[in-house]
Amino acid sequence: MAQWQEVSEKSKLHPKPVGLVLQYGTAGFRTNADHLDHVMFRMGLLATLRSLNTKAIIGVMVTASHNPEEDNGVKLIDPMGEMLTPAWEVYATQLANAEQDHLISVLKDLARKESIDLTNREAEVFVGRDTRSSSARLSDAVLDGVTALDGRNKDYGLVTTPQLHYMVCCCNTRGGYGKASVEGYYSKLSQAFIQLTKSAPNRTDDQKCLLVDGANGIGALKLREMEPYLQGALKVSLFCDGTGGKLNHQCGADFVKVQQNSPKGIVMKAGERCCSFDGDADRIVYYYSDDHGRFHLLDGDKIATLISTFLKELLTKAGLDLKIAVVQTAYANGSSTRYLEDTMKVIVRCAKTGVKHLHHVAQEFDIGVYFEANGHGTVLFSKAAEEKIQQLCDDSDGERRGAATLLKNSVDLINQTVGDAISDMLLIEAILAIKGMTVQQWDAIYTDLPNRQLKVKVSDRRVIDTKDAERKTVSPAGLQEAIDRLVERHQDGRSFVRPSGTEDVVRVYSEAATQESADALGHEVSLAVYRLAGGVGGEPKPL
Ligand SMILES: CC(=O)N[C@H]1[C@@H](OP(=O)(O)O)O[C@H](CO)[C@@H](O)[C@@H]1O
Numbered sequence: 001m002a003q004w005q006e007v008s009e010k011s012k013l014h015p016k017p018v019g020l021v022l023q024y025g026t027a028g029f030r031t032n033a034d035h036l037d038h039v040m041f042r043m044g045l046l047a048t049l050r051s052l053n054t055k056a057i058i059g060v061m062v063t064a065s066h067n068p069e070e071d072n073g074v075k076l077i078d079p080m081g082e083m084l085t086p087a088w089e090v091y092a093t094q095l096a097n098a099e100q101d102h103l104i105s106v107l108k109d110l111a112r113k114e115s116i117d118l119t120n121r122e123a124e125v126f127v128g129r130d131t132r133s134s135s136a137r138l139s140d141a142v143l144d145g146v147t148a149l150d151g152r153n154k155d156y157g158l159v160t161t162p163q164l165h166y167m168v169c170c171c172n173t174r175g176g177y178g179k180a181s182v183e184g185y186y187s188k189l190s191q192a193f194i195q196l197t198k199s200a201p202n203r204t205d206d207q208k209c210l211l212v213d214g215a216n217g218i219g220a221l222k223l224r225e226m227e228p229y230l231q232g233a234l235k236v237s238l239f240c241d242g243t244g245g246k247l248n249h250q251c252g253a254d255f256v257k258v259q260q261n262s263p264k265g266i267v268m269k270a271g272e273r274c275c276s277f278d279g280d281a282d283r284i285v286y287y288y289s290d291d292h293g294r295f296h297l298l299d300g301d302k303i304a305t306l307i308s309t310f311l312k313e314l315l316t317k318a319g320l321d322l323k324i325a326v327v328q329t330a331y332a333n334g335s336s337t338r339y340l341e342d343t344m345k346v347i348v349r350c351a352k353t354g355v356k357h358l359h360h361v362a363q364e365f366d367i368g369v370y371f372e373a374n375g376h377g378t379v380l381f382s383k384a385a386e387e388k389i390q391q392l393c394d395d396s397d398g399e400r401r402g403a404a405t406l407l408k409n410s411v412d413l414i415n416q417t418v419g420d421a422i423s424d425m426l427l428i429e430a431i432l433a434i435k436g437m438t439v440q441q442w443d444a445i446y447t448d449l450p451n452r453q454l455k456v457k458v459s460d461r462r463v464i465d466t467k468d469a470e471r472k473t474v475s476p477a478g479l480q481e482a483i484d485r486l487v488e489r490h491q492d493g494r495s496f497v498r499p500s501g502t503e504d505v506v507r508v509y510s511e512a513a514t515q516e517s518a519d520a521l522g523h524e525v526s527l528a529v530y531r532l533a534g535g536v537g538g539e540p541k542p543l
């Protein structure tokens with residue numbers, strides 16, 4: 001077919017470095033930007049085939065999220081704005097790693113397996129990119145791949161990852177989810193936020209002010225663009241806005257979460273509310289400094305608790321019998337799980353690490369609130385739940401109608417396609433305003449158990465196999481028994497290990513009643529991993 005000729009010719013302009021092997025990991029491909037041109041071209045091809053396969057628009061986002069500026073990466077977006085389905089992740093890996101002269105046969109194979117009609121010319125791909133200096137060139141390579149297979153494309157240029165997810169969903173639902181433009185996104189979210197905060201008429205100026213760290217990335221750019229739409233309902237002081245510093249360098253959600261400290265250079269007054277986005281604005285964490293200058297982090301667990309409590313209270317007021325659940329990973333702080341289950345009486349589920357797993361579990365409920373501890377998450381409402389909420393807005397009055405309207409506005413404010421720092425931030429701000437809550441009061445809902453995360457280098461991390469949403473190991477032999485014995489010696493002790501999906505390490509998590517105890521447990525478990533799972537590079541040392 002003439003098409004294959006065209007693909008073959010164009011692929012020569014995007015040659016694959018011989019021997020380079022990459023994996024479609026937890027969040028797509030990610031590596032140094034200099035090695036990605038061929039991957040981008042091929043992901044353009046793959047997205048076009050996926051579009052033919054689903055008869056819907058597919059998204060391709062060029063970003064390496066919280067990684068350094070020198071890196072880049074790519075994430076594919078499925079028709080409803082969700083992440084690429086796992087079966088196609090396998091194709092993505094095969095395609096990215098095919099040597100130049102095998103490319104066409106890999107493509108043909110895929111088309112045959114998925115019964116794709118290549119005579120169809122209806123494919124359409126949306127492309128977006130972050131602010132990295134390499135992103136424009138790499139997104140051109142994606143577009144090249146799309147046109148090589150005669151696909152149509154729309155280049156959204158600079159957008160946050162969740163904005164592109166939103167666009168894909170809007171178009172594939174024929175506008176049912178909103179208008180597929182950045183203006184449409186800003187209007188929808190701002191209107192919902194303004195409506196919600198009308199329920200907090202006594203909001204003080206202090207409550208309206210928020211310090212936002214934009215990680216020197218796309219989130220900063222887009223939040224600034226959005227500000228006029230908010231009509232003063234939120235007063236943002238934006239720092240790390242990309243005008244001076246380097247992307248993700250000593251700033252951003254990942255830096256703050258890992259360092260348990262504020263971004264470099266920001267001056268926080270005691271009690272002032274601050275938040276940080278990551279490099280593609282799909283993650284957010286909050287924090288503040290207390291009267292003694294001590295730093296307090298409010299992570300994904302605290303965010304999930306605040307949001308689920310708010311929604312559950314509204315459901316009770318509205319008299320709506322909808323099943324709400326919180327989905328976490330094994331990394332969720334034990335205190336948050338206990339608080340949600342014992343005090344809030346909310347269903348809590350544990351999913352494997354990686355937001356696609358959480359998203360999937362959350363879909364089983366009328367309302368599924370999911371967050372990774374690192375601040376990536378959102379809320380999903382079933383179609384039936386949305387309809388019941390709408391019906392109540394139309395048919396009820398008094399307190400019930402008030403609660404239903406707040407629920408409806410919350411639905412509109414939330415980006416259900418994926419975790420979205422801007423949308424999450426606005427929802428959190430609205431909840432704090434409506435509840436008249438300070439950041440300290442939010443923080444005091446429960447106290448985190450001291451915890452520690454460590455990494456152990458082993459020669460092959462695949463020797464570690466897990467079960468029970470990664471909370472237990474099944475291999476190597478004896479490791480789980482060893483962990484169980486160590487955990488028993490620590491009050492409130494809990495520990496698990498798993499191979500990372502993004503780094504060549506085994507991650508060790510521990511928590512206990514005191515920091516000393518959590519640290520000791522983490523070290524002991526690291527040693528067990530080192531000895532039983534083929535550790536390399538010297539035994540882990542105590543902290
Ligand atoms: C402990 C931790 O934070 N793990 C992160 C990290 O995955 P690992 O598989 O642990 O490397 O990167 C993922 C993608 O960004 C993110 O979803 C996940 O939460």
Ligand SMILES: [Mg+2]
Binds near residue numbers: 066278279281282283
């Ligand atoms: Mg990100």
